[in-house]
Amino acid sequence: MTTKRYSEEFKQSMISLKHSGRSATSLSKEYHVSVSTICKWIQQDNPSNTNVLAASVIDPSKIKQLETKIIHSDMRSQYTSELFEETLNQLNLKHSYSRKGGPGDNARIESFHSILKREYINFQCFQSLEEAILGIDTYIRWYNKD
Numbered sequence: 367m368t369t370k371r372y373s374e375e376f377k378q379s380m381i382s383l384k385h386s387g388r389s390a391t392s393l394s395k396e397y398h399v400s401v402s403t404i405c406k407w408i409q410q411d412n413p414s415n416t417n418v419l420a421a422s423v424i425d426p427s428k429i430k431q432l433e434t435k436i437i438h439s440d441m442r443s444q445y446t447s448e449l450f451e452e453t454l455n456q457l458n459l460k461h462s463y464s465r466k467g468g469p470g471d472n473a474r475i476e477s478f479h480s481i482l483k484r485e486y487i488n489f490q491c492f493q494s495l496e497e498a499i500l501g502i503d504t505y506i507r508w509y510n511k512d
Contacts, residue, residue: 372399377407384408390491405491429457438462438472482506 383393390401437459439445445463454461464471486505492498 378411380404381408381411384491391489401489401491408491408493426457429459434459436460436462438464440464440472441466478509481509 380393380397380399384390384404390404393399393404394401435458437454439461441463445461451461482502482505486502490498490501492501
């Protein structure tokens with residue numbers, strides 16, 4: 367399998383078109399470039415978007431409302447980071463982990479994440495954390511109602 371090489375000029379024109387309001391999906395269809403490739407170019411053009419930590423999306427008011435004392439996650443780096451652990455400590459939460467290589471520990475959510483990625487995320491190109499949170503929240507609300 368050969369990898370296509372695109373010129374910097376072409377990449378910049380795709381980024382400009384995306385920033386002007388064109389969707390990554392429409393650009394993908396028109397120029398025969400995958401959505402993930404277009405999103406990768408946009409992230410490389412703005413590196414501050416690439417380092418999103420899980421701790422930045424914990425909403426303390428929701429934690430208090432749910433009256434939870436434990437957060438359960440897998441062992442991916444965003445959940446084992448010092449920042450995430452400090453955030454949990456500040457909220458007096460204990461951290462529970464799934465066994466390494468044991469997605470069956472949380473099969474229902476793993477199944478939902480697969481659907482979320484396949485039906486929604488793979489067709490999006492988020493420009494910011496806020497845009498990603500809003501889009502995913504909207505999808506989850508739609509998914510739960512239908």
